[in-house]
Amino acid sequence: MPRTPWIVGVSGASGTPYAAAVLRALLDAGESVDLVVSRASRLTLLDETGISFRDAHWQADLREWLSRGADGKPDTFSVDIEAVRHWSAGDLAAGPSSGSYRTKGMLIVPASTASVAGVALGLSKDLLQRAASVTLKEDRKLIVAVRETPLNGQTLRHLVTLDDAGATVVPASPAFYAGATHIQDLVDFVAGRVLDAAGVPHGLYRRWQGELGGGAHRDG
Helix, strand or coil, X not given: CCCCCEEEEECCCCCHHHHHHHHHHHHHCCCCEEEEECHHHHHHHHHHHCCCCCHHHHHHHHHHHHHCCCCCCCCCCCCCCCCEEEECCCCCCCHHHCCCCCCCEEEEEEECHHHHHHHHCCCCCCHHHHXXXXXXXCCCEXXXXXXXXXXXXXXXXXXXXXXXXXXXXXXXXXXCXXXXXXXXXXXXXXXXXXXXXXXXCCCCCCCCCCCCCCCCCCCC
């Protein structure tokens, strides 16, 4: 069987735990992943986790990143990254830059307002934007997990443009009906909704069953 990966683009918005949860769930589901980590997101990752993501050492850095919980605790998760292929954000000759390179689609998580604007305007300043543009023109799934607040009119117009172009906009907005008791639960809810939009099965959160009180926690 030919390898047909999901592209995961990580932009510079706050929310690297969302990206880690999505990556772990894709790998747990048996999916292949092509990973693009933007230059801006490396600064965010360093700030939020203390991890430096380096092209020359991406495997070791990715393992360390994905093994951490949303609370920063190391060795929370056991991960196998054999199915991940990394492409440098500056490599515009990479596979995902061409429509003839077969993929299942692309997930941008978290999506910064800068990446949203770049994709909406059809820019290709780096591989993340180029891969997203290719995903749209090839009529493949593009999921944009925007992480910003408040949203101004310009960004809202860019999001409408992406929606009109066929992308699915998933705001990184945790819900509480699933009975969250830990920061990881809130992160997993957002990651789960991203994967729902992509049609990838997962067990990251408790789904609504139409019964009130299912997410409540009572003492005694």
